[in-house]
Amino acid sequence: MFESANISQMTSQAYAIGVDFGTASARTLLLDLRSGEELALCELAYPHGVIDDMLPETGERLPLDWALHDPDDYRYVLEAGIQAVLSEQPGTASHVVGIGLDATSCTVLPVTADGTPLCEVPVWRRRPHAWPKLWKHHAAQYVANRLNEVAAERRETFMARYGGRISSEWYFPKLIEIWLEDRAVYDASAAFIEVTDWVVWYLSGRERRSACPAAYKALWSEADGIPGAGFFEAAYPGFSEPAAKLGTDFFPLGTSAGPIRPELASKLGLPGTVAVAVGNVDSFVSFPGAGAEGAGTYVMVVGTSICDLVVHRREITLAGITGVAKDGIVPGLYGYEAGQPAVGDMLGWFAGVLSGPGDNGPDANGAGSSGADRLPALELAAAALAPAQTGLLALDWWNGNRSVLADADLSGVVAGLTLSTTAVDIYRALLESIAFGNKAVLDNFRSGGFELNEVVACGGIAEKSPLLMQMLADVSGLTVKVPASSQVPARGSALFGAVAAGPGTGGFGSIEEAANALRPPTGSAFTPDPQATATYDLVYRIWKDLHDTLGRAYPDWLHGLKRLKLLAAPGPGQAATTKEVI
């Protein structure tokens, strides 16, 4: 067979395309499967961005904690991205063997039986619940609270796989939110589906849901399926068919959903044989994308948020993680996920706040506003300060806490402010808060028996903030390596595309084989400075005390502020929610 021959003797070309659907944009990568070279990359912003202010169709103001996408943006960035990378490398299109993709999760949308997004059906377009809900749509927190309460009462054993907490970001809170708040939309939906699975459906013409998001976000496991109706009925009497919109068949990572649809193939100039890999979760593809294969490597995907990934041969029950699934990251191993939900988002927020009173709206405060151009100057000035020099401490809970507290209703804190505190001090404190939050996650894994000896960091912020990378090293005491790749997630997705294509076509037989053959070189390595580590240890003790006081002992204080805020200015349609929150 070709594959056993010496690679240098091969003359046949083979390429794969990876598409990484993020929060604000998507990245499309063309990968050379012989050399591992990243031949072309195209990043395209979603034309409609994150919809958290008003519904485009009606101008209706969205309630607090809502975050939507426009599904047509997915088609646009998919097709325009593929066309862009292929036209940048003429002659490659006919040798593309596979496409893999990943998306933020749980980003999920109601669709009709033929896969049409419900919000594109005119009669439903004016209903907010008909639109795709982004991972960071947190308005279903009250559902998550109720599910957690009932799961605890019933001592549901499936909870052990999720660190003991169901997140408001996941599948069932978002589905039940629709069931509760807009039953007509619920009834009109044939399915409620992850964006990653929806794009695979669009590409291949086949609904082939991935086992990975099902396991991490929809409470499914290969052994036990999803929790029985008894659990859901106990929480929400009448919600008796939990699988109705989810389905029951899930396909393993690396398998093919089938070849690309002929119409799309000809539109994009691709061979009709191109294999479409089943979908994946944006963070998880980074594990093989960064060249990691086994236990001991802690992979951090550092972007809008941070996703932490480790694998282990055993299933370990551990509170404070987001989830664990067999085969969830690498087949044959248990894949563990943890994370911090506001990283790039939080830094962009701060830059936006510096725009001052002119920008008095949630939208104007994002990194997309004029604030983003301040980030390089803030980064440069913050790097000139020493550990502990700001006198500040921050809890990075701007978007709640995912690990180790799993509490979306917590909010951010800055302590230590004085009249001589500068904007740069605060920016540095926010960076440090990310590193302290990461130490809490690492320590939690260690307490569960994980031996972690290196950190591999990838994602946009890993490239953009060497200062944060050095802090992660100094605070954790571990070396942090950043792979030399323009796009680790899209690279990982391309590898899954190559695995879906299989060895017979120039692809690979398994994801480990692909990761091993095409591991990217280390771009930069950040080693801990022992003096900085010693100083940060002292700051961390105070940080941990404040963290445990506000996050564990008295979470009601920050929860109370959020409740009072909802009462003070409820958004449209928020009244019902507010009642349940209080």
Add this chain to the structure above:
Amino acid sequence: MFESANISQMTSQAYAIGVDFGTASARTLLLDLRSGEELALCELAYPHGVIDDMLPETGERLPLDWALHDPDDYRYVLEAGIQAVLSEQPGTASHVVGIGLDATSCTVLPVTADGTPLCEVPVWRRRPHAWPKLWKHHAAQYVANRLNEVAAERRETFMARYGGRISSEWYFPKLIEIWLEDRAVYDASAAFIEVTDWVVWYLSGRERRSACPAAYKALWSEADGIPGAGFFEAAYPGFSEPAAKLGTDFFPLGTSAGPIRPELASKLGLPGTVAVAVGNVDSFVSFPGAGAEGAGTYVMVVGTSICDLVVHRREITLAGITGVAKDGIVPGLYGYEAGQPAVGDMLGWFAGVLSGPGDNGPDANGAGSSGADRLPALELAAAALAPAQTGLLALDWWNGNRSVLADADLSGVVAGLTLSTTAVDIYRALLESIAFGNKAVLDNFRSGGFELNEVVACGGIAEKSPLLMQMLADVSGLTVKVPASSQVPARGSALFGAVAAGPGTGGFGSIEEAANALRPPTGSAFTPDPQATATYDLVYRIWKDLHDTLGRAYPDWLHGLKRLKLLAAPGPGQAATTKEVI
């Protein structure tokens, strides 16, 4: 006598001048003693401002927590201010009968035997300790800590007059700081004197120290004098003559230090008979200036910081106040002082921070920087939000806490931050933190048995921020009145000038008589909105829990951040201090 005649029948003119020496500027007021009309006001900034960055003479960087003034600025604003108000009202100068003045306290300077500021003697000019130290110079906190420790050990009864805590802002911590850190400067000083007393000396040619700052800031009482050498020697062996630089004679409020010096009278075009009142503390003069006379009225002077003043016929022992002195505010009553040390300062700080990474220095962050022009827009936008709508909570400890915790090493906290928090939200939370801090002070007085039924607020921020005034009313549940005066403190000082001049010259026989005759009308009254009060009550519960946790149960956390900051970047000459702080 003239005074018993009907005022409308009086034809003789009589005027008094009041000068209010603040942190960044001084205000000079010309008051008509017949009509109570404020005829002319002149505000002049100190040319050298607050010196907290580097020593002008040498460019030497000042350590953390230092804050100095240039004494020549006092002469300049005094003379130019008086000339300005007199030239604005031609024909008044010859009818001026008295001058009163007040200054921030404890702002204090070392002088030679003839009253020359030590820093103006060339051989001492390069020594930081030879310069006037502003009230908010907090670098003597370690001395205050030691004095508090020893006073507690020795169960010193004088501590009951000071809410149980000596502040780092006061006389003896600042004096002993010099004794410890620059003995040569200490030995070269003939006296160490409050600025208010120094200006009286400059005006009248006589050193006539006022009983008021002596009682509130130098641990003196009429009955007991200052604490004995035994107390000081127990804390600092060798510091055996506590009265050496302070003196032992103090003159009551409203008395005259004597007539103006002939040279100054002719320079300023004033009669040689003008009486100079003994000096007063900037906040205290506002009590009669605002027209308050007796118990039940809570006077707040709202400017750079807040000073709260109440009087009572009995001496009440109460923790959490700054001080109590018989005759300290109004003769015959006990005068109680409390306060919040960062108000206008904190708001200006925030506006400065919004200037972003371009302004990476403590000086550039003050309200004097480009930030100040943002305040009106912030105020306007913050007023459009409802109570609790920001979801934020702040502890206003940017400059430590004076009441009710008396801890200068605490620092500010903002909690409840999310990705949708705006600059305006934060600004509003800072305003609310001032109102919550004030409620803590009010509740403390009430717990001591004070019946407070109205709040009179004056000072620059009382004029500039109707939003803060409404919050003070809503949070406290009390009506807040703002007198219609362009300058309550300078008005109060002018009244003391008129009392020093006495009834025989067109002045008054007592400060109560003056306050009563010339009470300014109420400019605006803010009545509490019951719904806002109810909402704030809920927020305040959380605020109080956080306040007590970080301020009482675990002050070590915020103290620790400050210690680590000092260690991370000690200023010049800071090493020794740091050693003692740690």
